[in-house]
Amino acid sequence: MQTAEKDPTTAFRWDDPPDPDKYSVCVHCGLCLEACPTYQELGIENQSPRGRVYLIRAASEGRLPLDEALIDPVFRCLDCRACESVCPSGVRVGTLIEQARGQVFAARPARGFSGWLQRLFLRRIFPSPKRLRTLARLGRFYQRSGLAGLARATGVLRLLPAHLREMEHALPEIPARSSREVLPARMPARGCRKGQVALVTGCIMDVMFAETNVATARVLARNGFDVVVPEGQVCCGALQVHSGDRQTAKAMARRNIDVFLAQDVDAVIINAAGCGAALKEYGEWLRTDAAYRAKAEQFSRKVKDISEFLAEADVEPPKGRVDMTVTYHDACHLCHAQGIRRQPRELLTSVPGLRLVEMPDSERCCGSAGVYNLTHPEMAGPLLDRKMADVPDEAQAIVMGNPGCMMQIRVGVYRVGSTCEVMHTVDILDAAYRAEEGNRCSRRGKSWWRN
16 A cells, blocks of 8 residues: 655645656757647647646745646656657656656545546456456447447437447457456467467457457467466556556566466567557556565566567468558557557568558547546547548558547548448458468458457
């Protein structure tokens, strides 16, 4: 449990305050301004990375109280890390934002129904794979029982805000079983064995995009890797950290570290950009934990995004054709937080028949940002509109490597009435391998993992 410090010279009196070594290196050059989506939209200094760093420093030094003047800019930040890609001083703005949110979460916990709902999801639902699967089954029942059609026909959904109505319409079909229920504990390598890896099934990816997890395991096995799916793993904790609940996030991190380090694997594979960035930052999260600091760093060194791992492993390019024109969206936590840009494009262009058309400003945030599209729809909406305006006309599919982006861009496709499919990079790679083997593939990915 967090305890308040007694230092009256700072507004940050709880565990894990923003690190002075991180904010003190900011030279206020302003190169981050035009990279920041919120500054692009609002043109307000305090809603820019430079402004936020200044506010965090002022609060840390006791010159600013922990009030709305700080809280709004800190929580309005998308935590997209675009500023970090252009910062010449290497300011880790994302970490500072997350640490500041932790101070707000501890000092000013949400009250009433919203506080109860926040605690329910952050501490009861997402940390429990069983509860998350139960929630997904309820969602599937809603979709397939006729309740969804009834709710739309009767106008009940009009009681919801517009952005929630769009999300309901754009929600993907929830599969009958999660990937953990489909995947074996160990999927053996095919052909010449190159090594063994562990797969992080995640939370949203596990229940909403189960076919992509199975496709990931299948592609790894096809390229010579035994795939272990450890029992006992939990959500990565990214949503908790982004919301400020650092204590819950740390508990989840310790659980995953113990589970995965107990496996004899060469790498820990993740196919969700936001989760991958979080897993790679466990060492930062637990830097003051003497019992876990070294283990956290050891674990993080093993974590690889699926596209990063496949590029390094020099896999065999597929020979099966996927005749499609696609464009690629750079998920923020893949390109900015992890520096992975080239690898997904190399995988896509290795597929026979596939034509990749670059999207203008592909690294600009789509507005998903974890649950940001739920908490700040007034900002997320315009960002999504800009993203959809950049989709090339000839694209038949928009490809990416993050489930949050996939759900957000599905909303964008629905909003503009597009026929574009929304796909994960590994889904296309899996389709090509399966086409090579002579299996009938569905471009929408609804049947690849069931066959």
